[in-house]
Amino acid sequence: MTPPLKLKHLLSAGDLNRDEATLVLDTATEMAATAGREVKKLPTLRGRTVVNLFYEDSTRTRISFEAAAKRLSADVINFSAKGSSVSKGESLKDTALTLQAMGADAVVIRHSASGAPHRLAHWIDGTVINAGDGTHEHPTQALLDAYTIRSRHGRIEGLKVAIVGDVLHSRVARSNVALLHTLGAHVTLVAPPTLLPVGAVAWPVDLGFDLDAVLPTADVVMMLRVQRERMTDSFFPSEREYARRYGLDADRVRSLPSHAIVMHPGPMNRGMEIAPEVADSARSTIVEQVANGVSVRMAVLYLMLGGSR
């Protein structure tokens, strides 16, 4: 029997073909069903070790991976760069070899450098799962977003998805573009010209600069965080002007079709890319996305670690 996921590592959302991505989403549905059980823990990954290697701050992704691994009975080792030998100058490679020596079956890595998970995959024997690398990719976020869209709309194929905001610095946007395209959605990127990467013209998406033109036909609006910590330049004149042209406020939400949903990967800049009353409205899936994150990461860990190596 061939394992359903032939991937050794999950570095990019583009690593998954349509069948594989659908398998992850279907498995996540079953994983979500186990959350309602009397005993939520499954014995599936007993004896496996998952290391969360976080070089960059994160709340939901790290907790989500930790919860997912623990629900599947894996042993979890949390590593954060702060308070470790990294602050003494240890390199990623030396840290990786240390983890290898400790027998990590999977390493979940978050790093500020794009491509760090890719390098890591060459150094260690275990499975590497990219939990966000620089401005490159965040594949499990794209999977949980796709799961959320599918559970709200019942399908992904043929839906119109607008991804709005700081596309330039967003790994979430890159992974979502790849995965949503694989799953048959039509993606439109809406951003100030300064926050669209030059290469975006080659992506399988439509590009737009006018948010109000896109909203009336969108099934899904995905707002991106303005990543001030990565901004080394002035990309827009002021926060007020950004909010006025690209922020999702209550007025703009009224122009959406009634079935449309509003997503945000978090953490939010309330009042900037998204108004507080929109973030807390019934259309918003923001809290749901967090809950779905655990189910999707359980599915990924099970499908990648459950089988033989």
Next chain:
Amino acid sequence: MAYPAADSPDPIDAVSGKTIISSADLARIVDRIAHQILEKTDGARDTMLLGIPTRGVPLARRLASRIRSFESVEVPVGALDVTLYRDDLRLRGARAVGPTDLPRGGVDARRVILVDDVLFSGRTIRAALDALADLGRPRIVQLAVLVDRGHRELPIRADYVGKNIPTSVDESVRVLLAETDGIDEIRITGKEPS
């Protein structure tokens, strides 16, 4: 009603193997198990049937429908997927997880009859017992299988057996059901082509 596709390693082609139980015989066997369940459970009181995917689920539904037609008792039917509890995941690889869906009210204090097509090593049933323990605490757990082919690797036995079929370990026994395979029959396939 759609069932998940069977994930058997070598899909059954139309000609492979020898048919040992035909459609009419299979229906009689299901009827007999249904009668036995009624007899041994005081008319299926406080009883539920939990089918183990893939083919245990349609079998459980058939048993419930036969029980209904014999004694007009409604027996709740559910599905219990055991994939995440298997002990051979490392050997055979992670596979797609099937649906688990419990009848309303859950398994607590009920008589749960697990239903599967073929009883072989007993490892699937071991996994099912573990899965069941995580869902609640049934008063009693029983096992109904269409075929017992022997070669147990664990101390497990069935309470209701449709047919004992002596086999060699090399052979493989396939239950085909109209709901999943388009035809009702039981086939036995040898190691070398017959």
